[in-house]
Amino acid sequence: MLRRLITGAALLAAVLTTAGPASAADTPLRDLAEARGVYLGSAVTAGRLTGGYADVAGAQFGSLTPGNEMKWDSVEPTRGTHDWTGADRVVAFAEAHGQRVRGHTLVWHSQLPGWLTGGSWTAAQLRTLMTDHVTAEAGRYKGRIDHWDVVNEPLAEDGTLRPSLWGAALGESYIADAFRAARAADPAAKLYLNDYSTDAVGAKSDGMYALVKRLLAQGVPVDGVGFQAHLVLGQVPASLEANLRRFAELGVDVAITELDIRTTLPATAAKLAQQKADYASVLRACLAVTRCAGVTVWGFTDSDSWIPDFFPGQGAATPYDENLQPKPAYAGIAETLAPATPPTPGVCSVTYAVTSQWTGGFTAQVTLRNTGTTPLNGWTVRWTQPAGQRVTQAWNATVTQTAAEVTATHLAYNAALPAAGSTAFGFNGTWTGTNPPPDLTCTPGT
Structure with missing residues (x-):
């Protein structure tokens, strides 16, 4: 030109x-x-x-x-x-x-x-x-x-x-x-x-x-x-x-x-x-x-x-x-x-809330979020019951308890979480004395 x-x-x-x-x-x-x-x-x-x-x-x-x-x-x-x-x-x-x-x-x-x-x-x-x-x-x-x-x-x-x-x-x-x-x-x-x-x-x-x-x-x-x-x-x-x-x-x-x-x-x-x-x-x-x-x-x-x-x-x-x-x-x-931001692997974070409580029993909900920029395929949540609580029933996850150690894993329909996606599971439990919340960790993968 x-x-x-x-x-x-x-x-x-x-x-x-x-x-x-x-x-x-x-x-x-x-x-x-x-x-x-x-x-x-x-x-x-x-x-x-x-x-x-x-x-x-x-x-x-x-x-x-x-x-x-x-x-x-x-x-x-x-x-x-x-x-x-x-x-x-x-x-x-x-x-x-x-x-x-x-x-x-x-x-x-x-x-x-x-x-x-x-x-x-x-x-x-x-x-x-x-x-x-x-x-x-x-x-x-x-x-x-x-x-x-x-x-x-x-x-x-x-x-x-x-x-x-x-x-x-x-x-x-x-x-x-x-x-x-x-x-x-x-x-x-x-x-x-x-x-x-x-x-x-x-x-x-x-x-x-x-x-x-x-x-x-x-x-x-x-x-x-x-x-x-x-x-x-x-x-x-x-x-x-x-x-x-x-x-x-x-x-x-x-x-x-x-x-x-x-x-x-x-x-x-x-x-x-x-x-x-x-x-x-x-x-x-x-x-x-x-x-x-x-x-x-x-x-x-x-x-x-x-x-x-x-x-x-x-x-x-x-x-x-x-x-x-x-x-x-x-x-x-x-x-x-500008340098392209590399994708962040799928990472899950968890929050815990007691949604209902009565003498000797309670209902809790755990919410997971994918805080990465790539999809999350599978997840496992672990926690230790701090005051002897016991899980008696769970939904939207497979939950097992050995002594005070509790493990929750995904089901087939909620294993995959897109970036910024979330899911939740709940359980009923028993308690005596006090019912303090546990510290939970979430691990991605199957």
Whole structure:
């Protein structure tokens, strides 16, 4: 996707004087993500990697994507003359901060240099120009890129091949050629297809699914599929997780590559709360799929978002506001990435109450509760009668007494207790002198 470049002096001053996130004392998002086996990344603008913007980018994200700096019109504005300044700056920053880099993008139908789109080329010439470009760029950063978006947005909305410069002249074969050139130039990098509006199961994602299957059958080195996820508030696809999973089952990795969630402005507290829930929902979908490599937000601050320029009246799409302060969406990401609470084995607790008492006799009730987070399968309650009491009759449990020691065990119908579930049994007994309550212990299991 095309991204907005921010150059205003007032904004630059704000960036340079902002201290960073209010929650800097918390565990960085990148560390939370790494602990869950995924990365959390952000697209960045090379010219802004200074001051507070750089502080947040370096501290919070484990992966960086150059927003524009690796696109063809940026790196080769004049044929045969390359300018790697912006791309080099992002890669160097990432390496200095222990971050991965997602290379974006080698072959795309947009942001192509004028000399290329304005030229008159045969199909063979165009194919050579493309593969030479892939070789030059991927080769320059060989061994330094984690993922390459090798081909970006190859499909039309109906799932067929987009009639782009590449598709119109070369057909689908250009995709395989680009991937093979990228593999030869940078063998260690993961190679991705990337597209938008493929997040849900539907015509376009079906087309992508079929395309990936065809490419894999041809031996094309497709390692992963990227889902851009430029979403609208409250519209996270219900089928997102299932869609990611079906691609993963083809044997490729998947990733959310350009996540933002836009809303109509102004962004009210209610809208920001919904956005928090939406970000969390996307993160959960990734965490639920074993081959989901990670999630990249398309710009972490609203001051660097492409949304307002392309969707007038909409914005507030990122986890940080324009002053680099974390929004509720930040908390939604952090809470979702927080270490999962391990299940607590079924544990029973017991309470004892005398419900009726008369001269020489009494009725008692024992209530059990499963205080764990997993089901309880069977239970035994034991106690010692403190004053010579004797059990004479019981119900809802098998109760035996030897001297002062009493044991009660479950029956078939009340052995299983779900998490937070409870059951009770009772008994009649005799007493003389006093009838103090016993201390009871409960043991799970059969």
